[in-house]
Amino acid sequence: MYAISRHERRPGIWYWLVMFTRQGKRYYKSFYDVRRGGSENALAAAKAWRDGQLAAIKALTKRDFCQIKRTSNQSGSPGVHFIRPKNHPQGCWAARLKLPDGRERTKTFSVRKYGESRAFELAVEARSQLLDLVEDKPFLRDQVATKFAR
Structure with missing residues (x-):
């Protein structure tokens, strides 16, 4: 049962x-x-309150979920991070987004080619464009929660 336990x-x-939790706030009763x-009456009341x-x-x-800034994020922009692959010794800024179907899209911008600040700006812009690929639907996995989504 979604969000209800004995x-x-x-x-x-x-x-x-x-x-259950919504937008970082926990709701419980x-x-x-x-x-x-x-037990049956208590369960019925619990379901009614939950619904x-x-x-x-x-x-x-x-x-919105894709734009949450994680505590481990060091760039200040969600989905944008600095990497140093072998073929880019000076490193590059990367914009990354995991799509709803499970695939991941990444765009990289070389510090050597664009400079530090411009590469970062391009990565932030690319991340914004990647977000356009994500549907603006409620981020829910359970059918009960999805039924009440607005």
């Missing part, structure tokens, strides 16, 4: 936990059997 607080005290008149929250809270789009 837990035992203490021996004999059971509850359903709804927990507990539904105890004792308070709801049994209401999923319908109300906008999901991250695939394009």
Whole structure:
């Protein structure tokens, strides 16, 4: 069940936990059997709350997901990084994007040919163009979550 799991607080005290994340914020709520008149009622309440929250809270789009700046990013621009392959001893700036079908697109710009700052600028521009290949649909994998995406 998407975003719903069964837990035992203490021996004999059971509850359903709804927990999911949207745009970096975690949403969660507990539904105890004792308070709801049994496991089935608690589960029904948990599903209703989850479905209401999923319908109300906008999901991250695939394009937005591709633009998240990771903590390991050192260039300051998502998807742009510096590499030093054997055939480019001075290195190059690369724009990289993984497409929804699993393929990866990379464009490189040599520091020797363009200079440090221009190569970086070209890589940032190329990354922006690569983002046009990504559909601006909600980035969800589960059918239940997809059903409520807006």
